[in-house]
Amino acid sequence: MNDTLRLQRALLAESKREGRPEFDPGPLDGNRGQKTRAALSAWAAWAHSQPHGLDVSSYQPAALIDWAAAKAGGVSFMVARASASLTPDAGYRTHSLQAHRAGVLTGAYHYFAPWRDPLKQAALFAGQWVAMPGDLPPVLDVEAVAPKAKPGQPAPIPCTSAELIERAAECLHEIERLTKRRPVFYSYSSFVREHNLAAFFSKVYKLWLADYREGPPTTPLEWPYAMHQYAGDTGHAPGVSGPCDLNRCKGNPADL
DSSP states (O other), X not given: OOHXXXXXXXXXXXXXXXXXXXXXXXXXXXXXXXXXXXXXXXXXXXXXXXXXXXXXXXXXXXXXXXXXXXXXXXXXXXXXXXXXXXXXXXXXXXXXXXXXXXXXXXXXXXXXXXXXXXHHHHHHHHHHOOOOTTOOOOEEXXXXXXXXXXTTSOOOOOOOHHHHHHHHHHHHHHHHHHHSSXXXXXXEHHHHHHTTTHHHHTTTSOEEEEOOSSSSOOOOTTSOXXXXXXXXXXXXXXXXXXXXXXXXXXXXXXXX
């Protein structure tokens, strides 16, 4: 599938989901004609009007983020990594407290390692999590099936899709039990498709989708996204020294 055809299909899906005929790209012919260009322009203007936010971790030291400047520059929410696998994130609490003091809505995520005990991961996250008034729900970041290979050693054997789904579900259930908040499910478009995650999680969990391609993210119609990570570690935002991830939320992030 060429890039323009993918873009046209994504715009058409967004048009149907949002009930916005101005997003309709016209014929799905793989040609970037006037209708497709107009639809993309309309979608981009709408997307720009939605609330924008950052997600951060210890890779972005707190000293390099001025949350008051970020707030003044249009950042309305942030999600900080609280933990990854069985390791707490050293920058989480500082990021969260500073953002909260600046009036930025805060949230927290856990990077899920399906090769580790899912219940222990949920307990670690819940112990790290700092609940702020009106904050976002917890997030489970599901994007890997095996740890990174160490230099000079064979690549680890990845878990299967069935194992991934079973362990992620166990972790999600435990996070909800411990925090009394239903988590949001984060992943990449390609990862969702590869492991058929929509079939198992779409009816229960809201989706935060990472897709850095032009236009709307590509997502199964049965699992509409609530948040869109549209730029990875090449993004730039007011108040942040260095690159960061950029996100938009459909509607008020407090309603997640």
